[in-house]
Amino acid sequence: MHTSTNKPQLSFWQLWNMSFGFFGIQFGFALQNTNTSRIFSTLGANTDDLALFWLAPPITGLLVQPIIGYLSDNTWHAFWGRRRPFFFIGALLASIAMFLMPNSSMLWMAVAVLWMMDSAINISMEPFRAFVGDKLNPSQQTAGFAMQTFFIGCGGVIASLLPTIFTDYLGVSNVPVNGAIPDTVRYAFYFGGAVFALAVMWTVFTSKEIPPADLEKFRQERKDNQGIGKALTEILGGFTKMPKTMVQLALVQFFTWVALFAMWVYTTPSITDTVFHTSDAQSAAYQEGGNWVGIMFAVYGGISALAAFILPVLAAKTSRKFVHMLCLIIGGVSLISIFAITSKQMLLLPMVGVGIAWASVLTMPYAILAGALPANRMGYFMGLFNFFVVIPQIVAGVVLGAMLKHWFNDQSVKVLMLGGACMILAGLLTMLVKDDAATK
Template identity: 40%
Template sequence: AGMLWIMDASINVSMEPFRAFVGDMLPKKQRASGYAMQSFFIGVGSVVASSLPWMMSNWLNIDNTAAAGELPDSVKFAFYAGGLVFLAAVLWTVYTTKEYSPKELSEFEKFEALHHSKELEPRQVKTAKRYYQAGLFWLGFGLILSYLLYHYLEQLDKSLAILTLGMVVFGVCQLIAGGLSSQSKTKNGFSQIMADLYSMPAVMRQLAAVQFFSWFPFFAMWTYTTAAITSHHYNATDTSSLAFNQGADWVGVLFSTYNLTAVFAAICIPIVVRYSNLRIAHMINLLLGGCGFISFILIDNPVWLIASMIAVGFAWASILSIPYAILSNALPVKKMGLYMGIFNFFIVLPQILAASILGILISKVFDGQPIYSLVVGGASMLLAAVLVLRVKTNN
């Protein structure tokens, strides 16, 4: 588990500079295409990676069986290959691409502000008093919520503990920032990050809500699709039964479908943007995805779930590209990397929330039927589509 945490953290640390890299290297009119191409290669990589153990087993005759508690060689070598490809991809970019210096980027920003009559958003300054007020609120709210959940559930679920105690930690961070601010010690990295978190551009705040409700459905899908389809469409809950395994195999086909669709959708997105704008294109894709998730409970024949996954694939390609294109057009270039990293919070937070509440909702509200987790996810994505309309952008 520790190794998976390290791997996941490393991938995220590597991913965000690449998000900022597109914004740094491309003019605004090309950023939608740039991020769409990222979605294209993410889709291609996902399909190849999902198929890699099978290819190693069938093409290279690598053993795909193992004793209990062991990993098959096909899975091990797939991870080795993934690590080498990941390292090679990063090194290829590092050594073959000339990056603009901070000074050059600053000149570009001044030029755009001058010729497009667009002033950079003024930086807000948070006083020590405001830090203390926010810190006490989050600290108190987190502690009270932890107590109430513990009292109601008789024991605090680990996932819920991460959510509520995270609020406590955030409150403590605010109090520390307030203490540093009161002593005029604001030139350190911690204070600057807390200040930047507070002074996010308005577009970023609006996109954060969209991003939160867009990612929640995918964490629900990745966690509960197998249980949902095997129980609802194959009437199987016994993991050793033939019907359950047929359903689980079909889930693999469906996951490949949405990743393949994302490859195609990534090509279509710049075309749609050209004839509308970033917001409208994103709203359309999120509406498709939301309807796709909800349709899981309406479709009886699992074969037709491919249509649902095609709709989900368009949403997947869109959330990997369009929000970053909108955001990069609204950020000061000097803060591009930092704000892209902060923006990643709104991918992590819905993951924590999904892990915290979906299991409880399924067991206590939906009578143990995991198919409703996908319906909740669909409703969340439809809400995200509506929230896109609140994002104020010229694109």
């Protein structure tokens, strides 16, 4: 029997199976990222308020991921293992929420369902990061995270294109009727919910987990760690126990995710304004612009899927820090360049650069971090690391709306430029990170 201290080298198809669930998870995130601003605007939200309504994803991540990481570290079942129970439960809840989201008839309903949907996606997603640390030797961990990135890219491409596919090839109406969400968006969420559940179940039932090295000791420690008070103490106390590498990566993550949040929230109002020349969310032109944003996001997802296999090779020849720095700078310059583009076809070009950055964001920080974490606390620290993904989004959600109104004269594209500058800064800060595994 293999134990956590004796990890076998996994084959390509074993890596495939254990990562395939991310294909479904990204259906949820891509549909959310591409269509949420569009849904909110269609239901009557003001552009200045979009960032506040978008606070649901980072806040649920802040609350859910550390708790799920802690719980999964302290879970073991002979059949279900450690992480897979959470994959399973999160997938079921997320699929239900994805069926509810496009049927929201009022703005407050859409915001409430977004909270539910993002909580469920986080339950399913968080243990996937720890899954790599659990099952793979350090020599395979970068490849494991790259495989996840590949499926994230593939899922993102298809999910982002779904409204356009339904419009152009299946003849589904893309026009809101009586203020309701267009049928193209509704059917996209229905299809995505089904794919989410099926993909995650594939990983649940085709992958096995390695039992703790000392099962009796694990059970005793789990018994000692029971209780909400103990869990909260452990979770909050982890900030004082973070490895130095994790602290350094936190600063990189802060500016990276401010940039990504700005992109997800403001690309739709930016493009509909500057290229499709409308701010009326009930108009056919606005909904056409929403579909085009889906195509743009599909491009960056597709590029990230391809880059996922190239980045580990480049990292082996240079360093993971250098590759991450370079990718973030490319992504930042690409976001800034959107300001100067007025042709919808040319908007696809900066998405290539964003896709390169996205591939690295999903791979390199986690690969660097995994080499600095204790094996028995992998899920907990990966969950804690998510604080540095969601806190910058919360900050951005609170301040970007006011900046848009008072600093940028309601020109959403300038928020994208600010995001690009933040991503460039994150790239430069990467060179201050110590990569323990690379040093060893």
